[in-house]
Amino acid sequence: MITSLIRIALRSILKNRMRTLLTMLGIIIGVGAVISMVSIGQGAQHKIQSQIESMGTNLLTIFPGSGRFGGVRQTINKMTLEDAEKIKKEASAVAKVSAVVRISAQVIAGTKNLNTSINGVSPDYFSIRSWSTQSGALFTERDIKTLAKVAVLGKTVADNLFPDRNPVGCQVRIRNVPFKVVGVLTEKGTSAGPGGDQDDCIYTPVTTAINRLTGGRNVNQILVSARSQEEMDIAQSQITAIMREQHNLHKNEANDFSIMNQTEIVTMAAESTQVFTLLLGSIAGVSLIVGGIGIMNIMLVSVTERTREIGIRLAVGARGTDILIQFIVEAAVISMVGGIVGIIAGIGLLILLNLIFNVSTVISPLIVVIAFLFSGFVGVFFGFYPAKRASNMDPIEALRYE
């Protein structure tokens, strides 16, 4: 019974190709928009997340905080290398620690010079950020102890200062202090946050930087990686305790440092991109609903136009439900075929965007399935009212209709 009704519906769809096509267009655009918009949103989300992760995994960053001195709020840096060493020694949830001293300075190599950021770090820094050299080697704990004047160059610096040779073994001068280049880092690309090009920098042992370059005792930040994602909160409280002890803070005194948790940044970024995806998706969803109303429109016109046909069908023994099913199936088929074409069109658009504008997209199968089912639902939902009208027709009046 139902198969023959589907056959009837398919026949009548095929008999009005132009009308069917135009109705489908609404759904095609709707589904295509939903899929491409959501995929672009998810692509952005994915990209931001992977950029944050490129900063390192299970990362905690300790910044010197502001303190209150005589009623005047000012930033005062009391963080030292000893703090970092203490954390590494005593915090059990912590895997790796590196103090970071950062200055901006002129770097000279032969006739070339460049203004870049000089970072004094310990070897742990590179493993925290899972960064390795493309040529040469990283400096070691031994270099830290001996205050070795060695440097590891970022890719951009290496390319600018030594455009035509391998810098390993050469000398660079930073604030007139000669450093021996021991390695060049692999390319990391542009970061999402401030700072831009992550490869535009030079790394030296932190002790050397403090003694030869900055002059002071303080470090700009301490980078810590927890043993695991789960231990990040433990690590954070351990660090807080150690830092407070180190800085002799009283119970009621506020922290003179702050800890930034990478998980929080990831969560925040994920939340904001999710809102973005949702926004794009709902705009596209509206167009899908408009497409559904288009179906209803056409089906209503079609019911009126086909009154005689309905009369004939009733006269030869079709029940009201038969007519109802026929019209619903027609609407559903139109919207589902439209859905499939829309999926193909949406994916095609994404591939095109990817090729031309290099937009990163993530096509999740879930959204494809949802868009398809939703288009089917739209068809049935908006097809129901016209179908109901058709099924309630009186056979005689329908037959007399001209």
Add this chain to the structure above:
Amino acid sequence: MNIIGCLDRPTSGDYSINGTNVAGMTKNELAALRNNTIGFVFQGFNLLSKTTALENVELPLLYQRKGRRKDARELALASLQAVGLAQRVHHEPTQLSGGQQQRIAIARALVNNPKLLLADEPTGNLDSLTSIEIMAIFQQLNDRGITIVLVTHETDIAAYAKRLIEMKDGRIIKDEPIAIRKSAVGRVEKTAPTA
């Protein structure tokens, strides 16, 4: 005519078919009755446009309750053959003459093997020669045992029946059997041997 065909229900009076009063039947029961027991032939043919003769004739079979018949196509073909249209099965109504269209309509009415065939001015839109052809088909069906109720304004068409009921302003004024039925079969062969 619509009441007899179960398309409409009487506002007063009773109409029973096969011993069941139509007034007590549901819409779906009426639809089933139209599907299985009654065949319709209209003055305006009432065929589905853009639909081949075969599909038109198949239509009542598609709405059968017992499920789609596997032999729907064969039954439709046989029915078209019975009205002499075996060569026109894949033509659409607009490609056929009025007489041919009416024969499709008859084939459609016959395809479910109805007991009762209702014809509402079946020859009203046809020329006299084609009318006789159609009447010949009706007479053959009648001889096979199908009851035919035919409404017409034309007395010469009425002459092909076995019983004549004359109505005026909604009342029966005459009801008498016709002693010698005029045969349309012979006349077709005489006047239109190629039909």
